[in-house]
Amino acid sequence: MSFKFEIIDKESINAVVPLVEKLNNNRISYEVLEQRFSEMKDQNYECAVIYDDDKLIGVCGLWFCTRHYSGRSVEPDHVYIDEAYRGKGLGKAFFKWIYNYVKEKGYESVELNTYVANAPSHKFYFNEGFKILGFHFIKTL
Secondary structure, three states, X not given: OOEEEEEOOHHHHHHHHHHHHHHOOOOOOHHHHXXXXXXXXXXXXXXXXXXEOOEXXXXXXXXXXXXXXXEEEEEEXXXXXXXXXXXXXXXXXXXXXXXXXXXXXXXXXXXXXXXXOOHHHHHHHHHOOOOOOOOOOOOOO
């Protein structure tokens, strides 16, 4: 297997929609995700991907900002690796690549949200050195 990590071209962003659709257990339609990604690509957002040769197998959105409490910060979002590739250290390698990429861009911290029910991700992020800082709240308007 030959894995490649890279930032996907903004014009090719819709290629990640099927993976994000799986992440959300098809609760958000393809059409809605496609519309949202078309808006996201014009914001302070980049999308990192993993290829196994030419097959897209992983995705991680990256939101860039400056926060008063953590400085120049990046927030990984909608992290998903195809089930067939899990448990092989690929997530660790992907995040190592992400850390190096964002450090080269001058960012000093990484913070993220993960679903409460996604216990495997909690273990992964604790092993990566993340600490719980607070709660994430959302209100639909």
